[in-house]
Amino acid sequence: MPEPITTIGGAAVIAYLSKDGVSKLLGPTADYLGGELKELVEKSQNNVYSVFKRAEKKCGDRLDKPGTVNPRVMKHVYDEARFCENELLSEYFGGVLASSRTKLGKDDRGVYYSQIVQALSSYQVSCHYLFYYLIWMLSKGKKLDLNDYNDRKSLTLVLPAEVYAATFNITDTKKEIVYIAHSLSGLSKSDLIGAGFEFAPPDTLKKSGVEVTSHSFVIEPTITGIELFIWAHGRGNDGLNAFLDQSLVEEPDLEIKLTELAKLKAS
Numbered sequence: 001m002p003e004p005i006t007t008i009g010g011a012a013v014i015a016y017l018s019k020d021g022v023s024k025l026l027g028p029t030a031d032y033l034g035g036e037l038k039e040l041v042e043k044s045q046n047n048v049y050s051v052f053k054r055a056e057k058k059c060g061d062r063l064d065k066p067g068t069v070n071p072r073v074m075k076h077v078y079d080e081a082r083f084c085e086n087e088l089l090s091e092y093f094g095g096v097l098a099s100s101r102t103k104l105g106k107d108d109r110g111v112y113y114s115q116i117v118q119a120l121s122s123y124q125v126s127c128h129y130l131f132y133y134l135i136w137m138l139s140k141g142k143k144l145d146l147n148d149y150n151d152r153k154s155l156t157l158v159l160p161a162e163v164y165a166a167t168f169n170i171t172d173t174k175k176e177i178v179y180i181a182h183s184l185s186g187l188s189k190s191d192l193i194g195a196g197f198e199f200a201p202p203d204t205l206k207k208s209g210v211e212v213t214s215h216s217f218v219i220e221p222t223i224t225g226i227e228l229f230i231w232a233h234g235r236g237n238d239g240l241n242a243f244l245d246q247s248l249v250e251e252p253d254l255e256i257k258l259t260e261l262a263k264l265k266a267s
Contacts, residue, residue, distance in 0.1 A: 044082040047090075051081040054094030058234030059101055066103060073100040073110035080118050088125055091253040092117045092232045099236025113231045116190060116224075127183040128192055129254050130167060131157055131219045132229040134262040139244055146240045152221050156265040158210055159217040161199075166257035184217075192228060194220030210265060218265065 056063060077097050084090050093114065100110035117125065135157050144151040161173070170176045180199060187193045198205060198218040205212055226243045227236075233249060235242045242248060 047084050048078060048081045051077065051084060051090050051093045051097065054091055055097035055234070058095050058098035062101065067101045068105035069097060069100045070105050070108040070110065072108045073097070073114065076111050076114040076118070080114065086122045088129060088253055089117065089122060092125060095232035095234045096236070098234030099231045102237065109236065110231070113228060113236070116228060119190065120186065121182070123179050124183045124186045126168065126254065128187055128225065128228065130164065130256060131159070131193065132221065132225060133249065133252055133254065133256060134159060134259065135221055136229065136243060136249060137259065138262060138264050140246055142244065144244060146223070146226060146243060152223070154264070155221050157217070157219040158212060158263050158265050159219065160212060160261045161215040161217070163256070163258045163261050164217070167255070190224070191222050192225040194222055196220060
């Protein structure tokens with residue numbers, strides 16, 4: 001019987017971490033465990049630097065005014081930022097940090113949003129950004145109260161699979177279904193999209209009153225999903241209807257292709 005891991009001494013752990021086996025298991029991530037401490041510190045510092053610089057950019061002119069970030073928020077963002085190498089995730093954490101900069105620093109709502117991001121995979125974050133950027137884009141000129149369910153439902157997104165494939169450079173759609181299912185179920189479980197989401201062919205969607213010519217997503221926005229998008233852009237203090245501000249996104253954090261194919265579901 002293999003020796004229980006709890007009985008292995010510290011020396012054995014150090015020996016294991018110094019072997020090639022851990023490198024084969026973790027790949028480049030092994031840099032965080034093996035090698036010189038200096039390399040570990042530098043790698044972590046570069047990741048933190050990336051998140052904090054993104055936060056500064058999202059703050060913009062607000063940096064010229066007195067303000068501070070709640071220590072609890074800073075702790076949560078800092079802990080995750082050390083190991084964050086994904087650019088979009090860095091944007092989200094940077095946005096939460098920027099949103100949390102207030103005059104007195106008492107606002108600790110960023111703890112909640114940082115934990116949401118922390119619990120998401122990079123696939124789920126990418127889908128969240130794809131969906132909400134397009135919903136935001138298509139909301140232009142609309143006068144809505146996003147606290148109202150019916151007004152939010154009027155922003156239900158219909159997105160052909162071609163947009164997803166082009167944006168994420170997908171060549172094998174059959175293999176991709178695993179990641180799509182993971183992303184949709186995870187976003188729904190976190191209340192970042194409506195539980196009634198669909199990813200289906202035209203015949204199936206027609207029964208729901210959706211007219212499309214190809215396999216498509218149908219995504220209903222939620223308060224939490226909208227709020228996270230706002231917080232990711234450093235505007236968390238501006239409230240839910242900041243989502244309808246067409247200056248919210250100055251430059252998209254994701255290169256989304258074929259945006260002209262996206263539309264809102266007809267009422």
